[in-house]
Amino acid sequence: MANPSGSDHDADASIGSETTDPVDPVAADDANTDRVAMDPPTEVLGSSDGGAQPERRFTAPGFDAGATQVIPPQDDPATEVFQPQQGSKAVPQAIPPRTGGGLSGRIQNSWGWVLAVTLIVLALAAIAVLGTVLLTRDTTSAASQEEMVRSTISEFDDAMQKGDLTTLRSITCGTTRDTYVNYDDAKWATLHDKVKRAHRYPMVGSIDEVVINGEHAEANVTAYMAYAPTERSTRSFDLQFRDDKWKICQAPVG
Incomplete structure (x- = not known):
């Protein structure tokens, strides 16, 4: 058998190696x-399709x-579905405006209450003071009027003892005053000197009771004659309020 050429031999070798390995x-x-x-x-x-x-x-x-x-597929966890809430629609509301400005308004209101309470307290105090003054004035007025009546009677008694004609004219009224006014000063001095030496003038031992009724007053006194001090009797004086003063309009007869 003839030997193949070099190229054929290489091809056969490669084929053989491929088939024999x-x-x-x-x-x-x-x-x-x-x-x-x-x-x-x-x-x-x-696929996202349901039938895939x-x-x-x-x-x-x-x-x-x-x-x-x-690996077998695993089912995805179920998704929680929230149902929409069926609520009523919000209705706009009207908000009234603030008056007073918050804290300043409350402070003003507080001061208003304080002022009102203060005024009430002052009014009550004024009423109490006024009532006290009126009661005191009435009491003082009655007491002072009685003292004025007593003072007039004492002044009259002292003027009779001294023969003071000027004083007797100033503290008397009516017919009693007319009697002292009609006296001549010289004749009065002579007459009083005789009466004093004889002790024939009246004297007031005590003022027992004073009753005042408006501008009229009546006083009950215990009187006696200077010459007989042990023989006492009750006499009365009638007085009237004239010229801001109590005056004797009727003197006791001695």
């Missing part, structure tokens, strides 16, 4: 496994696995 299936599986392990796992998402196939998940097989493992 045995292939190890385990090595081939390891090579495929290495390639799968190096590549990241691929996630296949299913559920998504399938794959994981890379281990070096000793013979095939790729398929």
Whole structure:
């Protein structure tokens, strides 16, 4: 048999090597496994349509696995659905304007109450003081009027003892005053000197009672004659309020 040429020989050699070299299936599986392990796992998402196939998940097989493992899909958790609340629509409300300006308004109101209470207290105090003054004035007035009556009677008694014609004219009224006015001063002095030496003039021992009724007063006294001091009797004086003074309008007759 003739030897082939060089090119033919090389071609035959390559063919022969391809056909004669045995292939190890385990090595081939390891090579495929290495390639799968190096590549990241691929996630296949299913279609969003309801009738589509559920998504399938794959994981890379281990070096000793013979095939790729398929992970069954898991159902997604149910989504909670909130029902919309059927509420009434909000209605606009009218807010009245503030009066007084917050804190300043409250302060003004407080001062208003304080002022009102103060005025009430002052009014009550004024009424109490006025009532006290009126009562005191009435009491004082009655007491002072009685003292004035007593003072007039005492003054008249003293003027009779001394013969003071001027005083007798100033503290008497009516017909009693007319009697003293008609006396001549010289004649009165002579007459009084005679009466005094004879002790023929009346004297007031005590003022027992005074009754005042408006501008008229009556006083009961215990009187006696100077010449008979033990012989006493009750006499009365009638007085009238004239010229801001109590005056004797009727003197007791001795």
